[in-house]
Amino acid sequence: MISAIECQLALLQGDATEASRLLEQRLADLRRFGMKAYIPQGLYLLAQARQQAGRESDALAYLREARELATAIGSRWMEWRILTALSSLSSQ
Numbered sequence: 825m826i827s828a829i830e831c832q833l834a835l836l837q838g839d840a841t842e843a844s845r846l847l848e849q850r851l852a853d854l855r856r857f858g859m860k861a862y863i864p865q866g867l868y869l870l871a872q873a874r875q876q877a878g879r880e881s882d883a884l885a886y887l888r889e890a891r892e893l894a895t896a897i898g899s900r901w902m903e904w905r906i907l908t909a910l911s912s913l914s915s916q
Contacts, residue, residue, distance in 0.1 A: 826850040831869050840877035847873060864894035864902040875913060883913055891899065
């Protein structure tokens with residue numbers, strides 16, 4: 825399974841295409857194995873990759889899904905990070 829670190833590295837290197845590819849694969853694996861606790865983080869990172877690629881509407885959709893899941897599983901830390909990103913993206 826692809827680690828979140830690999831995905832974040834691609835983002836930090838400015839490779840939104842590679843980051844998106846890795847994150848989509850990671851999310852598919854997380855869903856397949858029922859690892860719900862990590863899905864909000866994956867969606868959050870995928871939103872960052874989409875935003876980096878200039879696809880703000882996709883980024884908003886992923887952030888909204890991430891927020892819904894983070895709230896459902898009680899992941900307050902991710903929820904606050906997601907809310908911050910939503911606020912920032914919405915104000916642009």
